[in-house]
Amino acid sequence: MSMLCLIVVICTAATTQKDPLSITQKLAIKDDRGENWLLKNTKEYKMKWSLSDESPYQHYELSQGPNGLLFAQNFKELIAINADTGETVWKIPSKYQFGVVPTIGSDGSYYKFSLENAKQLSPNILQTDISRFGVDGTKTVFSSIKLHVTKERSIHSSQQVGDSAGNFIVLTDKGLLSIKPDGSTNWLLDKIKTSKASFNSKTTDGLFSDSKGNIFMIFSNTIVSLSTKGKVNWAREYSFTKDYNHVVTSITTGGFLLQQTSAKDYSSYESKLYDMTAKGLILVKEASIINKNLGNSDQNGGYYNLIDNTNTVIDRDYITGKTKWSYSLSKYERQAGLSLYSGDLRVDPQGNVFFGNNAGTVYSLDNKGKPRFILAMKNAIIANANILPINGNSVILTVNSHIVCIEKIVK
Numbered sequence: 001m002s003m004l005c006l007i008v009v010i011c012t013a014a015t016t017q018k019d020p021l022s023i024t025q026k027l028a029i030k031d032d033r034g035e036n037w038l039l040k041n042t043k044e045y046k047m048k049w050s051l052s053d054e055s056p057y058q059h060y061e062l063s064q065g066p067n068g069l070l071f072a073q074n075f076k077e078l079i080a081i082n083a084d085t086g087e088t089v090w091k092i093p094s095k096y097q098f099g100v101v102p103t104i105g106s107d108g109s110y111y112k113f114s115l116e117n118a119k120q121l122s123p124n125i126l127q128t129d130i131s132r133f134g135v136d137g138t139k140t141v142f143s144s145i146k147l148h149v150t151k152e153r154s155i156h157s158s159q160q161v162g163d164s165a166g167n168f169i170v171l172t173d174k175g176l177l178s179i180k181p182d183g184s185t186n187w188l189l190d191k192i193k194t195s196k197a198s199f200n201s202k203t204t205d206g207l208f209s210d211s212k213g214n215i216f217m218i219f220s221n222t223i224v225s226l227s228t229k230g231k232v233n234w235a236r237e238y239s240f241t242k243d244y245n246h247v248v249t250s251i252t253t254g255g256f257l258l259q260q261t262s263a264k265d266y267s268s269y270e271s272k273l274y275d276m277t278a279k280g281l282i283l284v285k286e287a288s289i290i291n292k293n294l295g296n297s298d299q300n301g302g303y304y305n306l307i308d309n310t311n312t313v314i315d316r317d318y319i320t321g322k323t324k325w326s327y328s329l330s331k332y333e334r335q336a337g338l339s340l341y342s343g344d345l346r347v348d349p350q351g352n353v354f355f356g357n358n359a360g361t362v363y364s365l366d367n368k369g370k371p372r373f374i375l376a377m378k379n380a381i382i383a384n385a386n387i388l389p390i391n392g393n394s395v396i397l398t399v400n401s402h403i404v405c406i407e408k409i410v411k
Contacts (some may be wrong), residue, residue, distance in 0.1 A: 006020050015274055023041060023043045027404075029221075031054075031377040031378055031380075037377045038377070039374075039375055043409075046406070047406055048086070048406070049404070050095075051404075056400065058074055058075060058400070059096070060074050062386050063110065065404075067135070069081070069089065069108070070082070070396060071110050073102070076095065077091050077094050078092050080132055080135075086403075090135070090137035093139060097112075098112050099112075101213060103160055105109070105162020106163055106253065107166040108135045109134055109135065109181070111132050111160070112129055112130070112131055117136055121173075123151065124149055124173075127146050129141055129142065130179075132168060132183075141183070141241050142183050145170065146172050147171070150170045159170060159204065159207040162209065163213070165183070165213070165228040166180075166238050167180055167183045167228060175191070176192070178208075192217060193232070194224060194235035197235075199219045199224070203219065205220065207252065209253070210253070210254060210255040214317060221237055221240065222236065222237050222238075222340075223235070223257070236276065239313075241259060247261050247262075248269075251276075254275070254293045256289065257274040258271065258272070258273055258275070260272075264407040265346060269305060270298075270316075271318070273290060285319065297347065298351040298367040299349070299351030302315050302318055303316055304316070305342075308339070308342050311328055311340045312328040313326065313331045313345070315338070317370065324369075327365060327369060338357045339357060340355055340357055341355075344385060349391055349396065352365065352366050352372060352389070354397075355386065356385035358384060359377060360379045362378040362387060374395035377399065392408075393410065
């Protein structure tokens with residue numbers, strides 16, 4: 001009899017445990033309906049700091065710099081912010097330009113093109129200025145750079161990277177150009193000459209750099225490694241899948257080949273890392289390498305996919321490809337017209353995942369699929385969040401004219 005009573009007491013306690021997400025706090029920040037943002041699970045999370053522009057039409061795009069620095073580009077200026085305190089380190093006039101994606105160099109420098117004075121000199125040559133913003137706030141303009149571009153659906157695409165020595169590497173009308181931080185030419189290569197072949201630099205399929213001083217170029221099935229001084233380190237022929245419709249090939253900042261293969265309906269994709277050795281490509285299976293080189297790694301042997309057409313986040317095992325767990329919007333959320341966007345998905349160094357819906361709400365789960373917090377809002381106009389995880393305890397995000405830092409409460 002006493003044992004039965006004990007069991008009943010335990011079960012009752014378990015069923016009445018309070019859902020952490022039910023502990024909420026209204027923040028002073030409001031959405032475009034005039035309703036306060038709502039932070040769910042304030043037992044474990046808090047808003048550490050926030051910045052708001054006086055104009056409700058302001059917009060920010062975030063990029064992570066080195067040593068706790070955050071770059072925020074709005075319509076008028078580029079702002080460097082201390083990610084820990086929210087204090088402005090420096091701000092420089094810099095107009096926002098739709099479709100221009102900045103490049104963050106391996107040394108933390110911020111590069112962006114200017115389309116204001118751009119000139120289309122030929123179908124494949126676009127003349128423009130490039131601005132370099134050093135971490136100390138120094139701005140250098142590289143004037144009248146003639147980019148070698150490709151055009152698809154009225155969008156010009158160019159190839160460029162920042163190397164580990166602070167140089168900006170860009171494909172131009174005359175070949176591969178390395179520009180020093182002061183704007184002077186470091187080197188220019190029209191042909192990439194190896195012991196077996198000579199490649200026209202303008203025909204490269206991909207341009208990448210790592211944190212170890214390598215600059216990589218992909219030519220069909222040959223990968224060439226250059227030093228920051230423009231010298232060929234090695235050139236190797238590899239056999240890897242080439243399917244531009246379903247396979248995205250890149251090289252990580254750790255120096256590993258990454259292939260992401262999408263399903264036929266583009267609903268999800270499989271990620272595989274390869275070590276580029278002198279004897280061939282070797283599939284990476286070591287957890288430590290996977291965790292460091294997959295930007296969407298769950299830090300536990302898997303990686304995340306967000307499937308747009310089902311509004312579902314999946315944690316997939318890296319080796320087997322099997323689903324470990326999934327999270328979907330509720331029936332109520334779907335009926336309200338809410339949807340998730342794969343471009344919003346971000347992961348922090350501990351494998352916690354973040355994603356948002358089209359009304360601005362941001363969700364965070366740990367790598368076991370357990371909800372951590374929800375920052376809820378109901379913007380009437382589509383307002384996808386720009387999410388930037390800083391570490392395992394804090395994340396910075398921006399929606400419309402607001403930037404906030406959400407931090408885990410350390411007890």
